[in-house]
Amino acid sequence: MTDLCVNNKLKVLRAMHGWSQAELADRLDVSRQAVNAIETGKYDPSLPLAFRLARLFDMPIEEIFDDGYKGNDDAG
Template sequence: MSSILDIVRNDVRELRVAKGLSQAELGEFLGVSRQTVNAIETGRYSPSLPLAIKLARFFGRTVEEVFHVDDDQP
């Protein structure tokens, strides 16, 4: 049985690359490690709500625009 966390996707990598930032640069701005940014981008880690809000604000998006449910999952 899948949990909701298994089907939540994010656009962090695409947004970061569009701004020309490395994972380390984004992590420095957010106050987290490059490894944390990588884990978020690859879906191995779901950020806390405050971190998700900080990410969304950094990219000028809503949390729902950055993190979304993958409707293709069963």
């Protein structure tokens, strides 16, 4: 079994908005340490937190987080 590594754009998005980790944490009602852990890939956010991030950045969850899975979209 392989570990699933989720890459994310959180650090880039945060920087684009000019927010510190603490400012983003306040907007999400989480700790700065939680933001750091998500940015560095040490922690995957819960689904409710992922939805809050998506709403905050006005993007689909899939654009923020990428698990590297390439499904087969070809049905035929």
